[in-house]
Amino acid sequence: MTANTLKRQPLYAQVKQLLMQRMSGGEWQAHDALPSEWELADELGASQGTVRKALSELVDAGLLYRQQGRGTYAAPVPGDWGEASLLTPGLFFERPDELVREFLGMSRLNASEDIAEALQLRRLAPLLRIRQLWRWHGAPVALDDALLPAETFDGMDARWLRNSAGVYATLQQRFGVRVKVVCEQFRAEMLPREEAGLLGVTGMVADVPALCLLRLSADMDGRPLEWRQRYCLTHQLAYTVKHG
Amino acid sequence: MTANTLKRQPLYAQVKQLLMQRMSGGEWQAHDALPSEWELADELGASQGTVRKALSELVDAGLLYRQQGRGTYAAPVPGDWGEASLLTPGLFFERPDELVREFLGMSRLNASEDIAEALQLRRLAPLLRIRQLWRWHGAPVALDDALLPAETFDGMDARWLRNSAGVYATLQQRFGVRVKVVCEQFRAEMLPREEAGLLGVTGMVADVPALCLLRLSADMDGRPLEWRQRYCLTHQLAYTVKHG
DNA sequence: AAGTGGTCTAGACCACCTA
C-alpha cells in the first residue's frame, strides 16, 4: 500500500489489472497454480483481504478458479461456444456432446456500417473473417463467421487457426487477449443459399429454418473485438444457454 | 455473532437468507431504502463487513441496488423478458421499445414426462398454463406459455394476471416468490398452426420461421418453478440478450 | 503439521450525497 497508488483507482482494481497483465503474458498456463493469497499480498504490498477481492473478481470473470485448501488456478480458455451448447430440446441437464470444429478459411473484407459502429471502427475498416464449421456425429450443425479488426490482429496466421481449439483460444495464445461475450441476438431465418451449401443442406429439401446468432464480444476492459455470425440447424439439437 | 449460528452455514449466508425472507414478506417495496449497513450489522449482531457481503450477493442476484452516499434499495421486479428484449437486428445499443402485454387466459393441464422431470415433479402432476401475447406497435410479435406447478401456486387467480406486469411480477406480489432464469434453449421452427393463428399469421403466407424459446426458471434457492415456451416472430426484431 | 482458501471482526479512512 506504500507507493505507486495512482489513486482514482482502488487498490484491489490495480491488483486485478496487474494480475490480468501477468496472465496475458503467459505467466500461468491453464490449471497452473497462482501464488497463495498471502504471498501475493506480501509481494504486492497489499493485505490478504484486498488480494482476495481482486482474485474473486477474476474468478467471477472466469479467468481463475479456486479449490478450498489447495490453491487458486488459471482457468482454461473458453471455447467459441462459451456458456452455450447444443442439447436435445427439452432436456436441460444432458451432458453436451462435443462438437468437432473444422476451419474453413480466413479472408479480408471491409466493415459495413453496422459492424463498424458496433466494433467502434471507422467505416470500411479492414476486417478479418474467420469461417468455421461445426459437426455433430459427422453432420454439419453450425457455421460460423468471426469478424475481427484486422489492424488489432495484424499478423494473424491461418495455420494458427487450423490447429487450435477455436478463435478465442487463438486470440488468447497468440495475442494474449481474453474475450468475453457482451450481448447476443437470435433470429429464426430461412437458411440462405450459400450457407445452405456449406451446411450440406442441398437438393429438393430447399426451405430449412435456421437459428441465426449475432454476437458482440469484447476484451476484459470492454473494448469491442469481435462480431460473430452463426447459423445453426436446430431441427435436432437446441441452442442451450446456461445462466449465472 | 452471539447465539443462533446454526453453523454449517456462514454468517453472511444466514444474513442473506434472513434478508430474502424479509423481502419476500413485503417489508420493502421496489425502490424502498433498506437500513444502512451499520444499522443492519447492529440489529443482526454481525459486523458491517459481513452484512456488506450479504448485501453484495443480493445486489449481484438483482434483488437490491446500491447508490453511493445514498443507500441500498429494493430492486424492482424484473419483467417476463428478464435481460432480453427485441431490437433491430445488428443494433445492440438501441433502447428497446416497450412491448405491450395481453393476458390470454389461464388453464390447467398435466405435466408431460420432460416437463415433470425438469420441474422435479411426478409424472402427470397438475400444472397451470398462463398464456400471454406480446405486441409491438400493435402487431403481435411473441406468444408465451408459462407452466407452473399447480400445487405450489394454489389459489392463483386469473384476475391477478390480467392486471399486472407479467407472470414474474404476479408471483412476487401474490406469493412472495422471486424467480430467476436457470437456462434457455433456442430453436428455429416453422410456426405451428395454432400459434400462427394467435400471432395473427394467417392466409396464404403460410410458412413463417419462428424463434422458439424454452426457459427453465427457479426460485432463489434453485428449486425449479417455471417452464416457459415462447414463440417469437423475428423477421423484424431480433431477440437480444445482454450478458453479465 | 503445515499450507491454503473461506469467514469474521473492529476500526479506520475516503468519496459521495443530502441537507
Added chain:
DNA sequence: AGGTGGTCTAGACCACTTA
C-alpha cells in the same frame, strides 16, 4: 456536518487438503 456506501488493514479462527 452527518450519513451512507466503498475500501483497506491486521489479526484471528475455521475447514479443507496434502504430506
